[in-house]
Structures are given as C-alpha cells and as structure tokens.
Amino acid sequence: MQLKRPPSPLHLGLMAASCALLSGTARAQAADDAEQPLQIDTDVLYYKENAGRVQTIEPVVNLKKDFGDQRLLDGTLTLDTLSGATPNGAIPARTPQTFASPSSTTLTPKPGHKTTLYTIAPGDLPQDPHFKEQRVAGDLDWSQPIGLDNTLSYGGHASTEHDFESVGAHAGLSHDFNEKNTTLSAGINEEYDRIHGHGGNPVPGSDYALYEKESSQTKTVTGGLVGVTQVMRRNWLMELNYAYDHSQAYLTDPYRIISVVDATGAVTGYRYESRPDNRTRQSLYWVNKVALGPTTLDLSYRRGKDSWSIGSDSVDAKLRIDLGSGMYVEPHARWYHQSAADFYNLYLTGPSPAPNVMSADPRLAAFAATTFGIKFGVTTGRNSEVSLRLEQYEQMPSDQSSALAELQGLNLNPNLKATIVQLSWHTEY
Amino acid sequence: MRIEIFGRLTILLGLMLAACGCSTLGVKPWQREILARPAMALNAEPIDAAIDDHIYFSKEAASGGRSFGGGGCGCN
Amino acid sequence: MSLVCAAAGGALPPPHAPEFEVLPREGGIVAVCFVAMASPCELLLETADAHTARDVGRIAAQEAWRIEAKFSRYRPESIVSVINRSRGHAVVVDSETAALLDYAAQCHEFSQGLFDITSGVLRRCWTFDGSDRLPEAAAVAALLPLIGFEKVRWQTPRITLPAGMEIDFGGIGKEYAVDRVLGLVAARFAGAALVNFGGDLAANRSPGAAPWQVGVKRPDTEREARLLLELSRGGLATSGDTYRFLVREGVRYGHILDPRSGWPVRDTPRSVTVAAASCVEAGMLATFAMLQGSRAESFLEEQGVRYWCLR
Numbered sequence: 159m160q161l162k163r164p165p166s167p168l169h170l171g172l173m174a175a176s177c178a179l180l181s182g183t184a185r186a187q188a189a190d191d192a193e194q195p196l197q198i199d200t201d202v203l204y205y206k207e208n209a210g211r212v213q214t215i216e217p218v219v220n221l222k223k224d225f226g227d228q229r230l231l232d233g234t235l236t237l238d239t240l241s242g243a244t245p246n247g248a249i250p251a252r253t254p255q256t257f258a259s260p261s262s263t264t265l266t267p268k269p270g271h272k273t274t275l276y277t278i279a280p281g282d283l284p285q286d287p288h289f290k291e292q293r294v295a296g297d298l299d300w301s302q303p304i305g306l307d308n309t310l311s312y313g314g315h316a317s318t319e320h321d322f323e324s325v326g327a328h329a330g331l332s333h334d335f336n337e338k339n340t341t342l343s344a345g346i347n348e349e350y351d352r353i354h355g356h357g358g359n360p361v362p363g364s365d366y367a368l369y370e371k372e373s374s375q376t377k378t379v380t381g382g383l384v385g386v387t388q389v390m391r392r393n394w395l396m397e398l399n400y401a402y403d404h405s406q407a408y409l410t411d412p413y414r415i416i417s418v419v420d421a422t423g424a425v426t427g428y429r430y431e432s433r434p435d436n437r438t439r440q441s442l443y444w445v446n447k448v449a450l451g452p453t454t455l456d457l458s459y460r461r462g463k464d465s466w467s468i469g470s471d472s473v474d475a476k477l478r479i480d481l482g483s484g485m486y487v488e489p490h491a492r493w494y495h496q497s498a499a500d501f502y503n504l505y506l507t508g509p510s511p512a513p514n515v516m517s518a519d520p521r522l523a524a525f526a527a528t529t530f531g532i533k534f535g536v537t538t539g540r541n542s543e544v545s546l547r548l549e550q551y552e553q554m555p556s557d558q559s560s561a562l563a564e565l566q567g568l569n570l571n572p573n574l575k576a577t578i579v580q581l582s583w584h585t586e587y
Numbered sequence: 588m589r590i591e592i593f594g595r596l597t598i599l600l601g602l603m604l605a606a607c608g609c610s611t612l613g614v615k616p617w618q619r620e621i622l623a624r625p626a627m628a629l630n631a632e633p634i635d636a637a638i639d640d641h642i643y644f645s646k647e648a649a650s651g652g653r654s655f656g657g658g659g660c661g662c663n
Numbered sequence: 664m665s666l667v668c669a670a671a672g673g674a675l676p677p678p679h680a681p682e683f684e685v686l687p688r689e690g691g692i693v694a695v696c697f698v699a700m701a702s703p704c705e706l707l708l709e710t711a712d713a714h715t716a717r718d719v720g721r722i723a724a725q726e727a728w729r730i731e732a733k734f735s736r737y738r739p740e741s742i743v744s745v746i747n748r749s750r751g752h753a754v755v756v757d758s759e760t761a762a763l764l765d766y767a768a769q770c771h772e773f774s775q776g777l778f779d780i781t782s783g784v785l786r787r788c789w790t791f792d793g794s795d796r797l798p799e800a801a802a803v804a805a806l807l808p809l810i811g812f813e814k815v816r817w818q819t820p821r822i823t824l825p826a827g828m829e830i831d832f833g834g835i836g837k838e839y840a841v842d843r844v845l846g847l848v849a850a851r852f853a854g855a856a857l858v859n860f861g862g863d864l865a866a867n868r869s870p871g872a873a874p875w876q877v878g879v880k881r882p883d884t885e886r887e888a889r890l891l892l893e894l895s896r897g898g899l900a901t902s903g904d905t906y907r908f909l910v911r912e913g914v915r916y917g918h919i920l921d922p923r924s925g926w927p928v929r930d931t932p933r934s935v936t937v938a939a940a941s942c943v944e945a946g947m948l949a950t951f952a953m954l955q956g957s958r959a960e961s962f963l964e965e966q967g968v969r970y971w972c973l974r
Contacts, residue, residue, distance in 0.1 A: 576646075
C-alpha cells in the first residue's frame, strides 16, 4: 500500500469530469425530461410611505409547473389593498386649501349630491386622505422548446380595480447557439387599458373649479424587446436587452391637479393636468451575474429615455452570501436618477393662457432615489424555503422650493420615504 | 449629450453581438457547474423582481427593460 | 469471505441469451450472474431474499444490455454504428451520448491526446494474437490521418466525423455501465451491493463490518499472482495486456497503442489496478497509467490514488 498524497490537478479534473458524466446522465435519463413537482410561492408585501401616505398589503401567489421536456406553465395571482393619503399635485400654500375627493360629484356641498371634501392646513402638502383602492391581477405564461435550440414563450395578463382595467398579451422567441453559450431573444407585447376615474375622468387641462367630467377613456401600449445573453466565463453570465414601447391615447392621471399661482405665489386656482396623447420609451438594460466562491453578485445598469424628455439611469447591486446550513443573507442597494418631463412644473404662474400639456405629478419630476435593503433566507425542508426582505426607499426631488414671496420656506415637493417588508414562502408539491 | 450616451450604448450592443459571433467566449458543457446554481440564473428571484418592478413603476417614470409580460396597473 | 473475480482480459465467453441466474453465496450474499458486453457479469447483494435479488438483478441486467445495445460498435442499430456510417454528415445525439462524448473530449485533453476514441481504426492493421506478425510501417502511417479526436466536430448535440473516421466507447463503456448499474441498484435496494463486470467493479458500501474482499486473478505463465484487495465503496478497474500482445525479436508489443504514432506504447506494465470514487474514474486512471508505459508507476504516484501495478 502506498501513502496517499493529495489529488493532483489532473486527478481533480478527472474526478470532476467523471462526476459530471454520472450525475449528468442519471439526471438526463431520469429527471431532466420528466415531469417536475409543482413549485408554489406565496408572498406577502407590506409597503408603507411616510407622512401618512400610501400603504399597501399585497399577497401574491405564484405556481410553476414543468410538464417535462422544459414545457413550463407559470401563473401568478396578486391582490393589492391600498389606503392612505396620496398627493393630488397641488403645492402647499400659506392659506388653508379645500379640495373634493374624486368620488365627489360636486366641489361645494349641494343637496342631493355626494360631496366628500378635505381641507389642508397652511404649509401642508395637499393630499387626499380618502384614497382606497383594491386591485386583483392575474398573469399566465407558457414556454416550450421548439426543436433543439429554440424556445417559444407567450402569455397574457389581466387586472381590475375600481377605476382601471387592463388586459395584455406577449410572445417571444429565443435561439441558443455556440454550445448554448449565446442566446438571442426577441419579443413583442401589447396592452389595452381602460381608465374611468372615480366620479368620471376630468377634461384634461380644464379649470378645477368647473369640475367638468367626461366618460371613460382608453389607452394602448405596444412594445418590443431584443436581447442577447452570453456566458462570459465559468462564473460570469451577462445579458443585454433593448426595449422599445409606444403608448397612445389617454395617458393623463385623472386625479392630478396643478396649482395656479400669481406673481407673489398666492394660489389663484387649480387646473386638471393634461399629458400628451402619445409617449415613446426606449431602454437599454445590462445585467451581470458573477459567482465569487459561494457568493453571487447581481449587478445591473439601466438607461432609459422617452419622448417626454425623461432620461433615467439606474444601478442595482445585490450580493447573495451563502452562510451554510441552508441560510443566506442578501444585501441590496439601488441608485436611481431621472430628469423631469418637459411639461412638468411644480405650479403654473397665471394669468397667461394655460399650456396644452402640463403636470405637477411628482413621478414626472427630476429626482434621485435610493434603495437599501437586506434579505434573509433559510431552507426549511427538502425543497422549501422561507425568506424575509426589508428595504428602505427614498426619493429626493431636486426641485423643492420657489423664490416667490408667498412660497418662501415651503417645501413644495418633499422627499418620499417608504419601508418595504416582504415575507416569502417557497415549497414544492 | 443624452443621445450621445445612447448611441455609445447601442454600439456596445452591436459589439457584444459581434463578439458572440466569435465562439471564443463561453464555456464547455462540462464547465457549467457554477452556472447551473439556482442563484446564478438571470431570473433567480422572479417574484421579488416583479414586486420591485411594480413599486418602481408606480413611483418613477421609467420602467421595465428586464423582460415584459404583466404590467397593467392604474398607477402611472 | 472472498470472491473470485473474472480475470482481466480473459477469453471471450460464448454469445449470451438474455437471461440471468441467481446464486446464493456465503456470508448472507446473493449473486446475480449474467453475460453482457462480452464479459461475465455479476451483481452481489447483501440479502437473504432470492426474490428481491431477482427483481433488483433484472434491473441491473437490463441496464447493462441497454447500454451494450446502445453503444456497442458491433451492433448495427447502436448510436456508435450510426455515427460510424455517417460519412461526414452531422448526427444528432441524445443527452446520454452527448455526456459520454463530452467525457471522451475531456479525457483527450487531460491525456494530451493519448486517450483517443477515434484510434480504433488501428485494429485494421494490428492483430494481437501472440505471433510475431507486425504490420508494415506504411500501413500504419496510412491510418494516422483518420485518427485524432481534434478532427471531430463535436458541438452539442451534433457530431460530425470526417469520412473514414470511427469512434468507439470501448475505453469508457464498461466502466460507465458498472457505475450506472450500481446507481440504479442503490436507488431500489437498501443493502450493500457490488457490481462486477469482468473485473471492473463498483460498490456502494461494505456488507456488514468488513469490506468486500476482491481477488484479482491473473494467471501468468510464470506465477499464480492473485492480488487480494479490500473495497468498501467506490470503483476498481484494471487495465492489462497479459493476453493480447505480439513478440518479435524478443521485444514485446502490448496492445495499448499510441494514437499519435499508431504503434504500441513501449514498456507498459502487465497490469494496472486503480481504486477511485467511481469505476469510470478508476478505469480512466488505469488507462492513462498504461499509456505512460515505463512511467506508469510514477504517474500513479503523482495522482495520489490507490493503485497496484504489476510488471
């Protein structure tokens, strides 16, 4: 008998190769082409903004089934319950301001009409405290191989809430080559939405005092995407996607108004917002997955621009650290920046004629946003896992004040802070 | 300047596609053990990604890019 | 308790009818014996129940026959024969064949070209019958352009062999079958099991307290050498050229050929036995060692494996 030395590099290579041969063929013969158990994911999301603003509880259930030979069915059901105050687009003023909740049929109390008014104290950001919404959304996707190197996928979604309905469909094709090191993908999607705000859609750009409403409106979105996925190294995978979409028709938010102020900054009235009737968006998305020992890094960058002059940059990094014994921790950081839409303004200065398009929606403003979070996961059974994700989001608008006399010292678009808590459970059946 | 950056990124895309044409990049089938790990899949945490996308879609002006399918909420 | 394994490189048994026998052995072991891949095969199971042994044995035998039918170069319907008849056209293979081709490609790289599944065409001019008839140098040289795995175009799942070239899995097939059969048996049988296909073995664990006792019998004209080895789990494979060789002017030409020159590797050991985690791994290490010729022992020392080398 000889004394045993540590295995040589050649021996290690041969061990790995032999292992790959035996486990690979065992899987190929038995499991790979066979039907897989049903994957079940249940999640609950709790989202809460600061200053009494929006909060939501959102349960999600997702089912995935591989029927064998890589034929996959994926279905998701989402329920959304939102409540809390939401900013209506007007800026704070030195005097109290009174607004009607969208479900109101008149601006001032009148017998025989439903009137829900709310008054905002001087200096406070106007937000509607009666906001409540419930949404149900469903998603179903199918994918299957075509021949040896191609995959076809298609699916649809539908959602409904009190003031909005949406249906959509998508289809895509991908082709593998280069020993499956490179994949080219392309896809198209189409969406049709119906918007009928509580109490009716306001006439865009009209005077708030007139409280003119019209019937429901629709909008369509058509888009396409092309992408390439490339294996760079044994531990590095990369994907680059270019997406293009075009939205048409009613793109305005039925609840947003914009304050009209005079030369001193005192409020003289409000107008309903009015957005262009089309929007074209492009984005370039680059994502990397790198394995560093037992740790996995997910690093992505996204650049977007659109026909409303909004340019955006987004950098996202996640590091999944395997702690052993089936536990992991995953810190996460995201930095985002967008420039303002060309028709965005904090307020309008009267009395010159109102522009055709205008909006004070903070979501169209210029701002930077950061997200910091951490996720903990633990394997609880042979094929089940529980995880908890905690994140903190903050949006910091660049335009928050005005030089006008009456508006001095007021924060016209305060930072938004939100806390996100998500509990997830994954299992198999 | 924005258009310039976009143009550069499009050139990057083109170069990547060209690079993929030379099969020097990539690994042999028996070298895929790390890539086969579930955490290395590009859509490793699809529900987290969908939830994040929904949050950012309703609070920011830009959206998507990852892939499509499922949008539809009255929040933007 | 010891069991006697078939001699490595023994005489060919007669062609078989697909049947197997269940034979009790001493020490609470039942043996299932059948013939496959031109070798006497046995599956040893730690059980007292002949019924269980028969059921498990049937699965083992069927898997061995399946692999033989699929990969034997002697069967016209095997994937290997289809590939060898393809005359330069691409052949699409399934994932099991792809895995074996990947393995062959890796071993070709690891051995720097010494292990080559396209070298089988050399049998057209070499016949190792113990005589002194060596082929003409020109005949061997003429076959060299048809040898070289680097000339094969292999990209999953398509293989394209240039016309005139051939592949065969003779150097991998039996060891692969041993490991596959052990895997299938272990999935259905809770006790200890040992698979032995003509001297290539694998076991999943020891039967009882003591390991399996393996006797490797090599009848030699000079002495009755019988190596007694202990195997609790893992694979064991032997590579040898005791029976197939040529002798001319006192120089012995073993049947292990160097695919780069077309001529036998010089000064190979009489036999090399290697123990490793699987039979496939053990068999490839033994083959690599034989290909090193005079350097076989130092090669095996460098790898840090358990081995037994006889010259």
